[in-house]
Amino acid sequence: IYETPAGTILYHAHLDIEAFTMDREVRKIKQGLGQKFAELVYTGFWHSPECEFVRHCIAKSQERVEGKV
Secondary structure, eight states: OOOOHHHHHHHHHHHHHHHHHSOHHHHHHHHHHHHHHHHHHHTTOTTSHHHHHHHHHHHHHTTTOOOOO
8 A cells, every 4th residue: 555645644643743752763763673673574574583573672662651642
């Protein structure tokens, strides 16, 4: 799926919430992990150890991210 207007709005709102709740350096690292995660999923490595590690890191970065849109 390449067109997701509602998903795009929610994604950008989430990034704005992250800007207020996350450390700047953690956000930079998470951005790189997000790109790696997309690459792994797109190439079929969902169940790989690398993908599991990236999912864990991203989940850890989201522990304090809360807000309403």
